[in-house]
Amino acid sequence: MLSQRAAARATARTSLPANPAAASAARRFVGAAIAEWTRLGTVPVRGADRLAEDAALVVSELVTNAVVHAGTTVEVLVRLDTATDDDPASLVVEVGDHHPARSVRGHAADPGSDPGVAAGEPEYGRGLRLVAALAGSWGIIYRTGRKAVWAKLPLDGSEIPAVAGPTGLTGFQQGVQGVPGVQGVQAAHGVIGFPVSPPPPRTPPEQRDDHPGWTGRGALTFLAEASDLLAGQLDEDMVAALTGQLLVPRFADWCAVWLDGETGPAPRLAKVWHADESRIEELHTALITDPPRLPREAAGTAATVPVPWPCGAVAAPGTEAGRTVGSAMALRLAAGARPLGTLLLAREGEHGADTCAGIPDQATALIEDFARRVGLAVGAARAYTRQATISRVLQRGLLPAQVAQIPGVDSSLVYEPSGDGLAGGDFYDIFPAGKGGRWCFMLGDVQGSGPEAAVVTGLARPWLRLLAREGYQVGQVLDRLNDLLLDDAMEAAEAAALMAVTPGSAVPESPQSRFLSLLYGELTPLPGGGVSCTLACAGHPLPLLLRPDGTVRPAGASQLLLGVVGDTTYESQTFVLKPGDTLLCVTDGVTERRSGQRMFDDSDGLARALAECTGLSAQGVADRIRMAVHTFAETPPGDDLALLVLQAR
Numbered sequence: 001m002l003s004q005r006a007a008a009r010a011t012a013r014t015s016l017p018a019n020p021a022a023a024s025a026a027r028r029f030v031g032a033a034i035a036e037w038t039r040l041g042t043v044p045v046r047g048a049d050r051l052a053e054d055a056a057l058v059v060s061e062l063v064t065n066a067v068v069h070a071g072t073t074v075e076v077l078v079r080l081d082t083a084t085d086d087d088p089a090s091l092v093v094e095v096g097d098h099h100p101a102r103s104v105r106g107h108a109a110d111p112g113s114d115p116g117v118a119a120g121e122p123e124y125g126r127g128l129r130l131v132a133a134l135a136g137s138w139g140i141i142y143r144t145g146r147k148a149v150w151a152k153l154p155l156d157g158s159e160i161p162a163v164a165g166p167t168g169l170t171g172f173q174q175g176v177q178g179v180p181g182v183q184g185v186q187a188a189h190g191v192i193g194f195p196v197s198p199p200p201p202r203t204p205p206e207q208r209d210d211h212p213g214w215t216g217r218g219a220l221t222f223l224a225e226a227s228d229l230l231a232g233q234l235d236e237d238m239v240a241a242l243t244g245q246l247l248v249p250r251f252a253d254w255c256a257v258w259l260d261g262e263t264g265p266a267p268r269l270a271k272v273w274h275a276d277e278s279r280i281e282e283l284h285t286a287l288i289t290d291p292p293r294l295p296r297e298a299a300g301t302a303a304t305v306p307v308p309w310p311c312g313a314v315a316a317p318g319t320e321a322g323r324t325v326g327s328a329m330a331l332r333l334a335a336g337a338r339p340l341g342t343l344l345l346a347r348e349g350e351h352g353a354d355t356c357a358g359i360p361d362q363a364t365a366l367i368e369d370f371a372r373r374v375g376l377a378v379g380a381a382r383a384y385t386r387q388a389t390i391s392r393v394l395q396r397g398l399l400p401a402q403v404a405q406i407p408g409v410d411s412s413l414v415y416e417p418s419g420d421g422l423a424g425g426d427f428y429d430i431f432p433a434g435k436g437g438r439w440c441f442m443l444g445d446v447q448g449s450g451p452e453a454a455v456v457t458g459l460a461r462p463w464l465r466l467l468a469r470e471g472y473q474v475g476q477v478l479d480r481l482n483d484l485l486l487d488d489a490m491e492a493a494e495a496a497a498l499m500a501v502t503p504g505s506a507v508p509e510s511p512q513s514r515f516l517s518l519l520y521g522e523l524t525p526l527p528g529g530g531v532s533c534t535l536a537c538a539g540h541p542l543p544l545l546l547r548p549d550g551t552v553r554p555a556g557a558s559q560l561l562l563g564v565v566g567d568t569t570y571e572s573q574t575f576v577l578k579p580g581d582t583l584l585c586v587t588d589g590v591t592e593r594r595s596g597q598r599m600f601d602d603s604d605g606l607a608r609a610l611a612e613c614t615g616l617s618a619q620g621v622a623d624r625i626r627m628a629v630h631t632f633a634e635t636p637p638g639d640d641l642a643l644l645v646l647q648a649r
Contacts, residue, residue: 070097096148244273335379485563
């Protein structure tokens with residue numbers, strides 16, 4: 001029995017904003033509280049897992065009702081009540097809001113009565129039906145300026161089947177951290193706990209999570225949170241690993257996941273998971289050459305198919321080698337009609353003919369539903385991987401493998417694409433412009449990102465090189481590039497390139513805007529030291545010139561973006577970079593780096609940062625500016641970051 005002192009300590013409360021994440025946050029809060037009380041011995045270990053699952057369902061429904069129907073801050077309280085003559089020891093979950101005038105529709109005066117649902121209003125009262133089914137008692141409390149719905153869940157462990165072995169994925173996944181004997185595997189939305197020493201014993205059938213008493217109460221929580229966890233993964237091998245951890249030993253003694261190749265190679269064994277971790281390596285060795293063979297009609301479906309016990313699978317301790325020691329079933333993993341792999345589950349021991357691999361029918365249907373989610377997660381991970389691969393290939397092809405070294409000039413380049421996995425729109429280059437000792441540099445930014453921006457980058461940079469080597473002056477180069485961006489030939493070339501990088505995409509019916517900002521210039525070394533610099537800036541952040549005395553001024557003049565208006569004449573400016581002078585060129589990923597409402601270049605922030613670089617080398621200036629941009633905000637940059645430093649010597 002829970003003591004009065006223990007009950008006084010076992011109270012936790014929190015406030016949550018009324019937003020879509022409130023229910024998830026409430027589940028984690030209640031789960032962590034129960035996990036901590038279980039660790040301290042306040043809650044009996046027997047039945048703690050089931051109590052946590054029921055409490056997660058109850059608090060999720062109550063918080064959702066409060067968010068939808070009240071729309072105010074939600075207050076969540078969870079406490080343990082001692083046993084009385086009338087009530088057993090219980091866990092109390094209470095959810096309050098600050099809108100008492102708006103009551104829950106269809107609720108009768110008696111707290112224990114059926115809450116009911118008004119005709120034509122199916123969203124009201126469904127959560128309270130679930131609360132009434134799980135709680136020993138429940139009701140509504142009205143206070144001044146506040147309304148609260150409470151529910152009591154009994155703590156009598158003898159009435160709740162215990163869960164042996166790993167906890168699996170439940171509403172209190174965040175609470176397993178720090179519990180003795182439990183190792184945490186960090187996932188997208190929480191932690192999956194599993195004992196690490198000693199190996200877990202084989203779970204008796206009556207204590208498994210597919211017991212009839214669980215499938216009706218915990219299935220929805222399992223599927224909902226498993227879906228959240230799988231949907232956050234962008235690596236198919238991580239999806240396979242999580243699949244094993246979610247199923248073993250909840251439904252099976254071990255499982256294996258095979259993933260089909262993208263272009264037809266034999267399936268590969270991606271992950272093997274066993275309730276006894278010491279047997280995983282042995283099981284992997286036995287299964288790697290023996291994938292399950294499903295009938296043709298099972299392709300593209302998630303239906304369970306009984307399969308022979310894998311002949312090479314390890315036997316349970318104490319069984320004779322070579323004899324059948326269990327039963328297995330396989331499910332096809334698919335996304336739509338496209339097969340992606342196979343899931344194999346197995347249970348050791350003899351099983352009756354009324355089950356599939358020893359798993360009851362009601363749990364088999366749940367596993368099939370889960371397998372469909374696994375297939376969708378694998379398909380999404382593969383789509384992301386393909387897109388990221390295309391972007392990496394484009395990025396390598398669009399940018400120069402190395403930039404030229406200009407005589408009499410030290411240069412340093414920083415280029416960091418954004419972390420979204422898409423090919424960026426920033427580009428750069430330094431190259432010799434043929435005879436005459438001229439050297440050219442460019443720093444540009446194409447509208448947008450992804451394949452569309454990559455196509456324009458892939459065409460603009462070679463054109464700039466070609467025009468420069470044909471002898472055109474700086475302003476003339478921009479004039480002709482502007483005309484090319486507006487030309488029908490450019491549109492045809494872009495459409496063809498887009499079809500190549502995104503197979504199956506349709507050619508756009510209307511012309512797409514293809515504008516870009518560009519800083520382009522020429523450098524000519526001077527006999528007495530230093531270089532002559534001629535540059536033009538088309539809609540790009542102006543370069544900054546740092547003198548050795550610490551003064552900073554803009555170099556050049558702003559002009560119209562390229563690809564916007566035809567028949568435009570671009571002008572260039574010429575000046576001398578004396579020995580020790582530094583020219584800093586950046587893209588808007590530097591100047592428009594945000595921290596709240598502020599940008600990095602607000603109030604000449606970039607000029608002030610450059611002034612602090614007096615006396616540094618070109619590499620030192622690049623490193624100092626890069627660090628200043630990164631430390632300007634706590635979050636990583638959301639745009640490509642590119643900067644070029646040229647220092648005359």
